[in-house]
Amino acid sequence: MRSPTAYVSVLLLVIMLTALLGRAVWQLAAFDSGSELPRLLQNNLAASGVEHPVTAVLLNFRSYDTLLEIAVLVIAAMVGISMARTRSLEDPELRTADALLRALLRWLVPLMLLLAAYLLWAGADRPGGAFQAGAMLAATGVLMRLTGMPLDFLRPGLLLRIGLVLGFALFLLVGLASAIAGEAFLAYPPGLSKALILSIETLLTLSIGMILLALFVSAPVNNASEHEEGEQ
Template sequence: MRRSVGTCAVAGVCLAFVITLALAVLDVAETPAQVDLPGLLSESMGKSGVEHPVTAVLLNFRSYDTLLEIGVLVIAGIAGISVSRTTSLEDPELRTTDTLLYALQRWFVPLMLVLAGYLLWAGADRPGGAFQAGAVLAATGVMMRLGGIPMDFLRPGTLLRLGLALGFAVFLLIALASAIGGGAFLAYPPAVAKQLIVLIETVLTLSIAMVLLALFVSAPVNRAEEPGEGESP
């Protein structure tokens, strides 16, 4: 009886949410656009601190959305680690003995690190930024992890917690500092806007890479699909 009541309550909440969302979408669709967003963006680029419009939108004009996205990503990383079967994040079954991979590591790891740094720096005036750089950095970590390179910072402890939360924490502190200083939430002073955006993107790169890499190494290994004895992995 209690289960059926709970199911009906959840269904009612979901139905109310769907109706509210549908009404909001219809209201937006019927409201004519009265703001020239591209023109407004072009006029405000001088105050953004960067030269690329996408970076200006994501890290300045609509930085609140990006802050929430990072928060969701951090929560996903923490949840993935929490349900992991490999509590030490050092499952030896994630490693491979492929000699080709070992040879590629010597060339690819340095190149991918340089590429991640370039994507981070290029985001100010061309396509790139923290998300792209973080993904490349995480892929570098995956290659290193598969090759058996020790990665002590992935063990549960201070370094792992710091890496997961650093980007979101710095982003939020800058937002609060701007509000306490008398400005709007996440409104950077124009004189230091570029420096603050570069700082945010740098720590976000590290946190995004850490979250993606931690999700990879904490993913459960499917024992049923492991190769049999004598077979190559």
């Protein structure tokens, strides 16, 4: 049983963090962001390499936020895979004999892959981008797995490791290259912003799709293993 001192320490820590958060929110409220931030964004949008303001913020002006988000996803995928009690994330037992669904997927899979490519390309000037395209790729993989289609890239090995970290690795490499060149971290060279953002988003799409699919696959396999052990 924990001592009262531990509870008091946790309570004081929560109060301190709440006070710091309240102070930060108060300072943000005092800043007239309703007029200043949109103006700054519009004035620098042409130099961002893309035409959509959300993509410009996520992949250029505040790209380090996106880099950290991808790092969290990669870590989560690695933890999920390591906790899966199976030698392969492709579970051969989870298959369906529904011939109609399998025939339907032969039409759906190409359409979903085409939609993922469109979402990736559209992110430059309209809603879309790597996260939406990656989620579409993951959904395609989930449907393929539920019908027993082969997913060799989910087998533990070099291909899986590369796929999980590919987008993050390129993102980090671009940031380090700009820092070594004497620029700010993740500052794109003039004239190369659009090409670098498109390259980063393309690899991020593949990595995000694989990460989400690996998280989906690893959790049910783990639960099934625990259930079987409980029955024994």
